[in-house]
Amino acid sequence: MLRLHPFQQDARLQGIVLEGHLRWVGDQLLLQFRLQGPQEELVCPSQTATPQRLDGLWQSTCLEAFFAVPGEPHYWEFNLSPSGDWNLYRLEEYRRGLRQEQGMGISAMSLEREVLGSAVQLKAEVALDLGETLRAEKTLEGSLTAVIEQKGVGCSFWALQHCGEEADFHRRESFTLGLQKEAPSA
Known part of the structure; x- marks a missing residue:
């Protein structure tokens, strides 16, 4: 797993560890995240019985x-709440033409929450089913990011790499993961 870093270093973020992994296998983008932090400080909505697609x-x-064809x-842009609620958007260019992507969706999801002391x-x-949309492609570029909310602190912005004077997950130069389509295992 790769470690994500906050945009601004802050002593109040020291207890938070965030890691992620992204693979492209067949017609699926496989995402993994592990977030650990102080239970009394992290704002993590409880898992819902029926996750919904929400804005x-x-x-x-x-x-x-975030992922794109080079x-x-x-x-x-894929968003996932700790509640299980999610959404997937397509943008036509940098921060423009945002709309829900209807040709892709979640084919499998697992969320686990564990208390480890404090x-x-x-x-x-x-598993994000890419459907027909990217079937002909062989290479994608991507990025893993997160917004982490803490009680009394607000939101911090985490990414594998920050590429600007402000936190901005949409900057294409931050899509640093080169993804080659892998064949599904038999």
Whole structure:
């Protein structure tokens, strides 16, 4: 797993560890996240029995992935709340033309929450079905990001790499993960 880093270093973030992994296998993008932090401080909505596709998840703790075809202006943004609620958007170019992506969706999701003393650990695994949309492609570029909300602190912005003077997950130069399509195992 790769470690994500906060945009701004802050002593109040020292107890938080966030890691993620992203693979492209067949027609699925496989995401894994592990978030651990002080139970009394992290804002992590409880898991819902029936996760829904919702807007505005990034306004609180939200695990995210961005991916794109190299050289193409359009890209996708996936959002996952610790509650299991999610959404997937397509943007036509940098921060423009945002719409829900209807040709892709979640084919499997697992969320685990564990209390470890005074800490809470959240593990999330998601299989995102890319459908027909990217079937002909062989290479994608991507990024793993997150918004982490803490009580009394607000939101901090986490990414594998921050590429600007402000936290901005949409900057294409931060899509540093080169993803080669792997064949599904038999």
